Amino acid sequence: MFEEAQYLAPVTVRADGGVEVELAHGHPGFADPAYRQRRNRIAEQALGHTVGAPIANVAYTDEEHEVWRVVSEELGRAHRQFATAEYLHGTERLGLPADRIPQLQEVSDALEPLTGFRYLPAAGLVELREFYGSLADSYFHSTQYVRHHSVPLYTPEPDVIHEVIGHANALASDRFAALYRLAGQAARRVETHEALEFVSKVFWFTLEFGVMTEAGETKAYGAGILSSFGETREFRGMTIRPLDLAAMGTTTYDITQYQDTLFLAESMEHLEDVVGTFWATCDDDTTARLAVPVG
Ligand SMILES: [Fe+2]
Numbered sequence: 001m002f003e004e005a006q007y008l009a010p011v012t013v014r015a016d017g018g019v020e021v022e023l024a025h026g027h028p029g030f031a032d033p034a035y036r037q038r039r040n041r042i043a044e045q046a047l048g049h050t051v052g053a054p055i056a057n058v059a060y061t062d063e064e065h066e067v068w069r070v071v072s073e074e075l076g077r078a079h080r081q082f083a084t085a086e087y088l089h090g091t092e093r094l095g096l097p098a099d100r101i102p103q104l105q106e107v108s109d110a111l112e113p114l115t116g117f118r119y120l121p122a123a124g125l126v127e128l129r130e131f132y133g134s135l136a137d138s139y140f141h142s143t144q145y146v147r148h149h150s151v152p153l154y155t156p157e158p159d160v161i162h163e164v165i166g167h168a169n170a171l172a173s174d175r176f177a178a179l180y181r182l183a184g185q186a187a188r189r190v191e192t193h194e195a196l197e198f199v200s201k202v203f204w205f206t207l208e209f210g211v212m213t214e215a216g217e218t219k220a221y222g223a224g225i226l227s228s229f230g231e232t233r234e235f236r237g238m239t240i241r242p243l244d245l246a247a248m249g250t251t252t253y254d255i256t257q258y259q260d261t262l263f264l265a266e267s268m269e270h271l272e273d274v275v276g277t278f279w280a281t282c283d284d285d286t287t288a289r290l291a292v293p294v295g
Contacts, residue, residue: 011124028148046121090173115177135184166223182279
């Protein structure tokens, strides 16, 4: 439903140095001053982060830990049925806590010995080239706030549940981590904005919303599906197309709706062959050629 680089509440630094996260009127936390204050504080801490320094802890409330517990349990149940074996392998390796929100430093410390990936706190919007480019250096920009406790199974923006349950479990797999890194290298290599968008759309339709055939069934490996209560249950009913670079790189999507067109890899090897090879080799010309409609 969303993408880090594109759908985050704007963060502004006031003249007095205070940091403010602008939640939209329809946001479940809009009328909760304590939640808003926490969001501001979390964003302020993230803005003050220096790469290499420990990530400051977030003071989550008991209600917020309870949100994680509820969602984690629901998603865990769905994953056993609908997630690919490689994603479940990552989940098992990482061993995230089920009863409380882990701090980002803790997630980063658990991930690094497995695949080399580390987490960086993001206050809000991370520019496209920075977000994707950092993947080449095994850094993943992540939000830290959690959705409002009044609606635990819904979030209008990528929260720590999406970033950690969706992405960190995948990043704990050597094979997925390698694909994330290749996407980062592609983002660094291409020069035009159009080419960068093409690379990011291929990421969107694979590592965010990808599905794969496994033992004759359609399973999900994309972080956007696997962190969404609704989408884990509904993705099999969406329009599912064969893996196709040109189509993925040029299909428009609405980040505020359920993703209704999905692309199916025939296997992990197929994904690595088609998408991994594309990211490993693409440049501005490749993407421009692929972006031209055929026929
Ligand atoms: Fe994401």
